[in-house]
Amino acid sequence: GGGRKMIVGGNWKCNLDQAKAAALVEQLNGMEVGNCEVVVAPVFLHIPMVMNTLKKDKALVSAQNCSFTGMGAYTGDISAEHLVDMGIQWVILGHSERRQYFKEDDEMLAKKLEYALSKGLKVIYCIGEQKEQRENGTTMDVCKKQLEGVAKMLNPETVVIAYEPVWAIGTGLVATPEQAQDTQKSIREYIASAASPDVAAKIRIQYGGSVNGKNCAELAALEDIDGFLVGGASLKPEFTDIVKACS
Ligand code: PEP
Numbered sequence: 001g002g003g004r005k006m007i008v009g010g011n012w013k014c015n016l017d018q019a020k021a022a023a024l025v026e027q028l029n030g031m032e033v034g035n036c037e038v039v040v041a042p043v044f045l046h047i048p049m050v051m052n053t054l055k056k057d058k059a060l061v062s063a064q065n066c067s068f069t070g071m072g073a074y075t076g077d078i079s080a081e082h083l084v085d086m087g088i089q090w091v092i093l094g095h096s097e098r099r100q101y102f103k104e105d106d107e108m109l110a111k112k113l114e115y116a117l118s119k120g121l122k123v124i125y126c127i128g129e130q131k132e133q134r135e136n137g138t139t140m141d142v143c144k145k146q147l148e149g150v151a152k153m154l155n156p157e158t159v160v161i162a163y164e165p166v167w168a169i170g171t172g173l174v175a176t177p178e179q180a181q182d183t184q185k186s187i188r189e190y191i192a193s194a195a196s197p198d199v200a201a202k203i204r205i206q207y208g209g210s211v212n213g214k215n216c217a218e219l220a221a222l223e224d225i226d227g228f229l230v231g232g233a234s235l236k237p238e239f240t241d242i243v244k245a246c247s
Pocket residue numbers: 011164168169170171172208209210211229230231232233
């Protein structure tokens with residue numbers, strides 16, 4: 001990290017039954033967080049249980065998604081207003097799985113971000129290139145395109161960027177420290193030009209993609225890495241080691 005407050009997110013995705021989620025909360029209640037901000041994102045249905053049992057000085061609860069609309073006739077969706085009404089302060093938007101499997105594009109995600117921020121939510125906004133794009137050298141073109149339409153909304157107080165190379169998510173293929181640092185430095189430079197140098201200096205950029213208890217310390221030491229968004233390892237005891245590396 002480069003001196004910004006570190007933030008670690010645990011993205012539980014569409015995993016865990018109630019009993020396993022409750023057991024995970026019990027573990028989290030024993031972790032050492034120091035100066036690190038921690039948020040965990042259970043499935044919507046488990047959020048009330050997690051909010052009732054997770055100690056607030058350990059971690060806050062995030063949703064994994066929300067609608068680009070407000071309340072209304074939108075069957076199956078959950079609005080920012082619902083999250084706020086439940087006392088939820090954070091939402092993850094633009095995760096690569098939402099982009100890939102649920103066809104959420106930059107335009108829709110810009111609407112979601114704008115709407116969520118307008119209701120007072122804080123947002124972890126995910127970007128990142130696919131394997132082929134990394135290989136053909138277009139990583140930064142992809143990241144810029146994903147940020148272009150939202151650059152003016154990037155407030156360091158309310159938005160965290162998660163840089164997650166898609167080829168590193170759930171694959172065990174973590175980006176090298178050099179790949180992660182170089183890309184995140186370039187993302188920060190782009191934000192300086194598209195938003196402002198002040199926003200770029202203050203906004204936190206997480207790295208995500210096969211972070212685990214073993215590789216986290218080296219990555220956490222890098223200048224432009226301000227924490228992690230963690231999938232697989234967030235379901236395991238080693239999540240507490242990842243948080244510790246950021247405390
Ligand atoms: C993620 O889904 O945000 C993620 C980084 O997953 P994993 O840690 O399992 O690669």
